[in-house]
Amino acid sequence: MRILSGIQPSGTLHLGNYFGMMKPAIELQDRGEAFYFIADLHALTTVQDAGALSENIRDVAVDFLACGLDPRKACFFRQSQVPAVTELAWILSTLTPMGLLERCHSYKDKMAKGFAPSHGLFAYPVLMAADILIYDSDLVPVGKDQKQHIEVTRDLVIKFNETYGNTLKLPEPSIQEHTAVVPGLDGEKMSKSYGNTVGLFEEEAAMRKKIMSLKTDSTPVEAPKPVEDSTILGLYKLVAGPADYAQMENDFRNGGTGYGDLKKRLFAAVWEYFAPMRERRKEILADPGYVERVLREGREKANHVANGVMTRVRAAVGL
Secondary structure (H helix, E strand, O other): OEEEEEEOOOOOOEHHHHHHHHHHHHHHOOOOEEEEEEOHHHHOOOOOOHHHHHHHHHHHHHHHHHOOOOOOOEEEEEHHHOOHHHHHHHHHHOOOOHHHHHOOHHHHHHHHOOOOOOHHHHOHHHHHHHHHHOOOOOEEEEOHHHHHHHHHHHHHHHHHHHHHOOOOOOOEEEEOOOOOOOEOOOOOEOOHHHOOOOEOOOOHHHHHHHHHOOOOOOOOOOOOOOOOOOHHHHHHHHHOOHHHHHHHHHHHHHOOOOHHHHHHHHHHHHHHHOHHHHHHHHHHHHOOOHHHHHHHHHHHHHHHHHHHHHHHHHHHHOO
């Protein structure tokens, strides 16, 4: 079983990235042949500073490896270093109905958030389909917000195969129904676009300051605290063991503990959770050539698979 997933280098990775995508992907690398890519072509729709993009790409690679991605188990590479993916995207685009893209929620959502309309944003699902199909992917783990893009991919496979014969593999989605929705500093979903993130590898003082600034209500120290929709509890549940979480929840319900003390406990748990990953990150940075070696080996394997698929596709369409 070949598993495919990607992550955009659109900024500093944060707790939402880790618990939403990275941790599930790292767990899946033991279940099949994993292909994980840095979606640098997709990032061009939002990052148009060359220096910033290059830095983001390297940081994503370092951080993902530090968090447990094992290049002995997973093929790890940059999307842009597999030329066949853009060739397949163009071929797929010649069969993609405009109405199919016009119905995609992601484009509408980005327009509502003030993004400048571009062909890249509009055609994002076609490139995503090419990402999936170019590696003969069997399983694509995605959150519920990406479910529609997988449906688009499957529609395009059916249309292509009906037009040109049985050429492309029909992938199966693995919808992560229980993927953690990580609350940000303001209680909304943690997202770079909201400016409410906690970076995975921030300096200790900076991380403490952010967590101590978590938005809370004005409940006094001695009174019980509301448990529902608590950002503190939402984050603590991700990094604490069941017994520690139960204790904090009891402290919320019983009163007598102020939000400041609860935030301090949360910071300590987050800092401890990522301690082994910080150490691994130091080791990676101490070997200047390690990341480049991993990505080069991943690029070679990814291109080998992609070129095989493109040989079939070119023959099918008559190129």
